[in-house]
Amino acid sequence: MGLTEQIARYREGSGDPASLVGEFRRTALLVPLTTADGDEDASPPGDAAGGLMAAVSGGIRWLYAFTEEEALVRFAQARGEGGRDWPYLAMLGARLMDAVVPESDGPTGVAVNVADGDGAMLFPPVAGIVPDAFAVDLRQDADNDRGAVA
Known part of the structure; x- marks a missing residue:
């Protein structure tokens, strides 16, 4: 089963999160690049053309990725x-x-097939998806542990 099928099953409530993440990790994705004429949703200010195209929302940088050229065309x-x-x-x-x-500079996740409505999926920067050192949920736990009084 491919990533788009895994996304559909997960969104219907019958998918398995671990299987979805596993399929995401195994899938070759198309990641658009920024261009010299300036993409409004491009990499952070100061990044050169040719960086990975992304948007920032809620303090998270979301890299765009697509499962096929047709999904990129729809975007x-x-x-x-x-x-x-x-x-x-x-x-x-x-x-x-x-x-x-x-x-990446700051919390970063991946937004897959963002123009496809119910076929889109976000892979946020949390434990089990990104390396633990970059997971925002573990970073908050670590920050809380440092402030705890014994």
Whole structure:
């Protein structure tokens, strides 16, 4: 079963979270790159063109990723930018989480197929999805432990 099927099952209430994350990690995703003409939802200010395209919401940087070119095209069309070239990298979800997230500046998750409504899924920066050192839920627990009085 592919990632889009896992997402559908999870959203219907019959999917298994561990299976969904496992399939995400095994899936080759298309990750659009920022361009020199400036993407409004691009990497943080100061990042060069050619970085991974992302949006910031709720203090979390969400990297865009797509399961197929058609999903990327729907995203481009939803933004009113279907007529331009959309350079992208293909990389495993595991590489996004294990190599890209640790290099990001601040909490970072992945938004998959964001233009697909019920077919979209967010993979937030929490334990079990990103490396523990970058999981916001574990970081809060660690901060609370340091402030505790024995």
